[in-house]
Amino acid sequence: MPFLNALRWIERSLLVTIFLSMVALYFTSVVTREIGGTFASQFAWIEEAVRLLNLFLVFLALGLALERGKHVGVDTFRDRLPGHLRRAILKCIDAIGLVFSLYVAWLGLSLVRFVLSTGQSSPTLGIPMGLVYCAPVAGFLLLSLRYGLSLFGVIDRFSAREETV
Amino acid sequence: MLIIICALALFLLVAGFEMFLVLGIPALATKTAFYSTLPDAVIVQKILGGIDHSTLLAIPFFIFAANLMGSGQIASQLIGVVKAMVGHTRGGMGHTVVGGSMAFGSVSGSAPATVAAMGRMVYPEMRKAGFSEKFSLGLLVSSAETALLIPPSITFIIYGWMTGTSIAQLFAGGLAVGLFLGLAFCIYVAIEARRSGTKSDPRLSWSERGKVILDAKWALGMPIIILGGIYSGIVTPTEAAAISVVYAIVIEMVVHRNLKFGDLFDITEKSAVATAIIFILLAMGGLISFFVTLAQVPMQISDFLTAINAGPVEFLIVVNVCFLIAGMFIDPNSALLILVPPLFPVATSLGIDPIHFGMIVTLNISLGMITPPFGLDIFVASSTLGKPVMNIVNGVWPFVALNIIVLIIITYVPEISLFVPRLIFG
Amino acid sequence: QEYVAKIGHLESTQQSRHVHLEKVAQIVSEETDGNVEFQIFPQSQLGNQRQMTEGVQLGTIEATVAPAAFLGGFNSAVSIMDIPYLLPNDPEQAEALREGEFGQALLDTFDDKGVVAIGIWPNGRKSFTSNKPLADISDFEGQKFRVMDSKILIEQFNALGASAIALPFGELYTSLQTGIVDGEENPLDTIKSMNFYEVQDYLVVSDHGAMEDIILFNPTWWGNLPEEYQTVITEAFQSVVPELTAHKAAAVEDALKTIEESGIDVRVASEEERADFREKMFDPAAAAYKEMAGDTGAELLEIYQAQYDEVSQ
Ligand code: NA
Numbered sequence: 001m002p003f004l005n006a007l008r009w010i011e012r013s014l015l016v017t018i019f020l021s022m023v024a025l026y027f028t029s030v031v032t033r034e035i036g037g038t039f040a041s042q043f044a045w046i047e048e049a050v051r052l053l054n055l056f057l058v059f060l061a062l063g064l065a066l067e068r069g070k071h072v073g074v075d076t077f078r079d080r081l082p083g084h085l086r087r088a089i090l091k092c093i094d095a096i097g098l099v100f101s102l103y104v105a106w107l108g109l110s111l112v113r114f115v116l117s118t119g120q121s122s123p124t125l126g127i128p129m130g131l132v133y134c135a136p137v138a139g140f141l142l143l144s145l146r147y148g149l150s151l152f153g154v155i156d157r158f159s160a161r162e163e164t165v
Numbered sequence: 166m167l168i169i170i171c172a173l174a175l176f177l178l179v180a181g182f183e184m185f186l187v188l189g190i191p192a193l194a195t196k197t198a199f200y201s202t203l204p205d206a207v208i209v210q211k212i213l214g215g216i217d218h219s220t221l222l223a224i225p226f227f228i229f230a231a232n233l234m235g236s237g238q239i240a241s242q243l244i245g246v247v248k249a250m251v252g253h254t255r256g257g258m259g260h261t262v263v264g265g266s267m268a269f270g271s272v273s274g275s276a277p278a279t280v281a282a283m284g285r286m287v288y289p290e291m292r293k294a295g296f297s298e299k300f301s302l303g304l305l306v307s308s309a310e311t312a313l314l315i316p317p318s319i320t321f322i323i324y325g326w327m328t329g330t331s332i333a334q335l336f337a338g339g340l341a342v343g344l345f346l347g348l349a350f351c352i353y354v355a356i357e358a359r360r361s362g363t364k365s366d367p368r369l370s371w372s373e374r375g376k377v378i379l380d381a382k383w384a385l386g387m388p389i390i391i392l393g394g395i396y397s398g399i400v401t402p403t404e405a406a407a408i409s410v411v412y413a414i415v416i417e418m419v420v421h422r423n424l425k426f427g428d429l430f431d432i433t434e435k436s437a438v439a440t441a442i443i444f445i446l447l448a449m450g451g452l453i454s455f456f457v458t459l460a461q462v463p464m465q466i467s468d469f470l471t472a473i474n475a476g477p478v479e480f481l482i483v484v485n486v487c488f489l490i491a492g493m494f495i496d497p498n499s500a501l502l503i504l505v506p507p508l509f510p511v512a513t514s515l516g517i518d519p520i521h522f523g524m525i526v527t528l529n530i531s532l533g534m535i536t537p538p539f540g541l542d543i544f545v546a547s548s549t550l551g552k553p554v555m556n557i558v559n560g561v562w563p564f565v566a567l568n569i570i571v572l573i574i575i576t577y578v579p580e581i582s583l584f585v586p587r588l589i590f591g
Numbered sequence: 592q593e594y595v596a597k598i599g600h601l602e603s604t605q606q607s608r609h610v611h612l613e614k615v616a617q618i619v620s621e622e623t624d625g626n627v628e629f630q631i632f633p634q635s636q637l638g639n640q641r642q643m644t645e646g647v648q649l650g651t652i653e654a655t656v657a658p659a660a661f662l663g664g665f666n667s668a669v670s671i672m673d674i675p676y677l678l679p680n681d682p683e684q685a686e687a688l689r690e691g692e693f694g695q696a697l698l699d700t701f702d703d704k705g706v707v708a709i710g711i712w713p714n715g716r717k718s719f720t721s722n723k724p725l726a727d728i729s730d731f732e733g734q735k736f737r738v739m740d741s742k743i744l745i746e747q748f749n750a751l752g753a754s755a756i757a758l759p760f761g762e763l764y765t766s767l768q769t770g771i772v773d774g775e776e777n778p779l780d781t782i783k784s785m786n787f788y789e790v791q792d793y794l795v796v797s798d799h800g801a802m803e804d805i806i807l808f809n810p811t812w813w814g815n816l817p818e819e820y821q822t823v824i825t826e827a828f829q830s831v832v833p834e835l836t837a838h839k840a841a842a843v844e845d846a847l848k849t850i851e852e853s854g855i856d857v858r859v860a861s862e863e864e865r866a867d868f869r870e871k872m873f874d875p876a877a878a879a880y881k882e883m884a885g886d887t888g889a890e891l892l893e894i895y896q897a898q899y900d901e902v903s904q
């Protein structure tokens with residue numbers, strides 16, 4: 001699956017870049033505050049930047065988390081069921097998860113369009129807030145892709161979980 | 166209708182749906198059934214709103230730092246120091262978990278961050294020392310609760326603002342109550358250690374201990390940077406978390422030279438995934454809290470209290486029950502915002518001290534972190550340790566019971582909450 | 592009830608904004624024979640101010656009473672309120688600006704922002720506190736002050752040679768205690784209710800920053816109201832202003848008493864000192880405002896200047 005591998009590579013690179021940037025920004029913020037004076041005032045935007053970056057970090061990691069079976073859930077009862085019943089439930093979870101994620105992504109898209117139309121921007125950085133709402137849209141699309149792939153048997157996210165325990 | 170939605174949630178939970186679906190799908194159903202006139206986009210607005218708080222940022226950074234320390238040598242060296250000091254005592258490792266969580270929780274102010282940071286380090290050691298899986302998991306998750314009680318604590322700051330109570334006095338009271346809770350855990354550890362016959366290491370000589378400490382000198386810089394940085398006013402708890410990441414990267418990559426760039430890449434990504442797992446639950450919690458708020462639950466509680474003409478004893482029972490129920494389903498900080506306004510005026514009219522009431526409320530809030538089904542700390546432990554949720558829930562029950570006993574004592578013996586504030590502020 | 596409005600705001604239930612929102616709700620209910628009901632959700636139960644304002648645009652909630660300082664991201668023109676010493680110290684002169692041409696022009700800037708702005712409420716003035724002496728204007732140099740997310744407020748502190756440090760409000764108490772920042776600016780009643788005086792040594796009652804509330808409604812909900820109900824609501828909000836001002840003044844006086852009794856150094860800035868502060872801070876802050884708010888901002892600033900000169904004579 002070259003497409004899936006490329007997607008994973010993009011997700012991983014984005015996550016690593018975002019997370020390390022958050023760390024570096026806070027580090028800079030502390031250092032400039034120690035230097036003080038009006039110089040420190042120039043970095044007042046960092047607080048907001050890290051908060052917004054964290055939103056992208058969270059949503060962009062959702063798909064990978066699902067693929068690897070990392071999301072928490074109570075699977076104790078499910079896994080005691082006889083094989084065919086268990087498999088039916090797993091397909092049911094994938095199908096419902098797919099519909100839910102697509103629906104939320106679609107709602108998110110309408111919110112993005114709405115907020116862009118009102119011209120709301122973030123207070124210090126002046127970034128259009130509509131772009132910030134792209135984070136949940138991307139996150140739920142990535143989730144729906146994984147639910148879909150699992151539903152049609154392309155990836156096996158349930159045995160991925162068992163390996164990690 | 167409400168019953169159908171609850172049944173739906175229960176079905177999703179038992180069938181093993183991802184927890185964020187267990188929360189999200191019933192929330193969608195609630196929206197459709199009761200708030201159909203609201204624009205649908207509110208769903209996404211509240212999902213994002215649930216995690217768009219600066220105060221939550223300590224969680225990803227401490228997860229990151231803990232993963233770096235665990236993959237490198239810092240964690241094992243820190244544990245080595247602790248074992249050299251207390252490893253020979255019975256149940257020493259258990260007491261270390263309580264003490265470590267109290268120290269770390271004190272500064273981080275976040276129970277989930279405490280579970281995430283402590284878990285990977287101490288869980289394997291508790292098992293090695295002979296504590297059962299059930300007990301180890303329960304202790305780890307519950308002792309993190311002290312983060313909310315031992316100052317500084319955002320919970321007290323919010324409570325102080327809502328009720329006009331002195332934050333300094335709340336901090337003083339919280340110190341006593343937090344230590345009291347820690348003491349209760351230690352007593353339980355001592356009983357459990359005796360009962361299950363845990364192993365202890367041979368006692369080390371002071372020169373042997375000195376060598377262990379010297380070997381761990383760079384690792385010991387970590388707690389010094391975090392605690393020292395915060396108490397000396399150089400960094401906020403959140404910034405301390407970010408700085409600890411920088412320190413861990415430098416020490417493990419440059420000084421210890423046992424992490425390579427590829428490892429850093431993997432650890433960063435793994436930490437991002439762990440963060441996402443926790444935050445998506447907080448996000449769904451934000452959605453549910455919104456509908457609970459719209460339902461104007463506070464008014465119904467006020468009406469109920471008036472109807473039963475509650476005295477102090479009945480009132481405090483109602484308070485504990487309200488928070489216990491709320492804490493099962495919504496995130497504890499939302500419970501604070503929703504429940505304190507209707508309850509606080511009644512508390513003062515019954516002559517309950519605002520500081521004392523703050524302790525009762527915060528103890529309830531921290532209990533909410535570990536009560537199933539929506540016990541955030543349970544999920545954090547599940548994802549950081551890779552343990553099934555049910556194993557952790559099984560381990561947590563005795564601690565929930567212990568917590569309730571502590572809660573009853575704190576509730577009916579106001580002196581525990583009040584003696585430190587009185588000592589300091591007269 | 593034919594019309595129900597969920598109204599969200601940030602303050603706690605004892606504070607002036609909430610108390611008078613309850614009063615407005617009562618007046619509106621009486622005068623519309625119970626046909627209009629206001630449900631009030633205090634202390635950010637419905638989310639932070641950004642989410643509540645966005646919720647009003649979206650129609651999730653029907654109204655919010657928002658501090659102007661939190662609205663810059665929605666309407667950069669409103670950030671004019673962040674400029675220090677914008678409103679005259681005299682309450683009547685200030686009210687003249689609010690109710691006059693300037694106030695109307697300010698409300699009009701919301702017209703194309705997806706909300707209906709129906710009024711301005713006073714909500715006190717900010718003062719400075721610090722752990723280092725603030726004996727005169729030169730003492731500010733080198734000190735670190737916490738600011739809200741606002742480019743204008745950053746310029747205000749830069750003008751004094753101080754550092755403007757962004758910190759979340761929830762972390763401010765502990766940050767003042769440990770010394771991450773030296774000081775902060777807030778209205779006296781906030782300094783009391785957030786207990787900041789417990790962790791600060793010096794207070795200068797400077798009244799430099801006007802905290803003004805903008806009353807925002809969802810356009811669809813508002814448009815569906817009969818015109819007479821719109822009038823009832825607008826007038827109800829206006830009618831409580833004298834009471835609100837008195838309530839706030841009493842709260843501020845009470846706060847000042849509590850703060851003085853706590854034993855910290857309290858000093859009321861003289862008229863000359865306030866003039867000095869204005870002289871130093873106003874222009875750099877106004878310049879930052881003009882850069883941010885463009886032509887609309889420049890126009891509003893002109894209207895302001897004309898009316899300010901008129902009323903302060
Ligand atoms: Na704490």
Ligand code: NA
Nearest residue numbers: 492533539540
């Ligand atoms: Na809970």
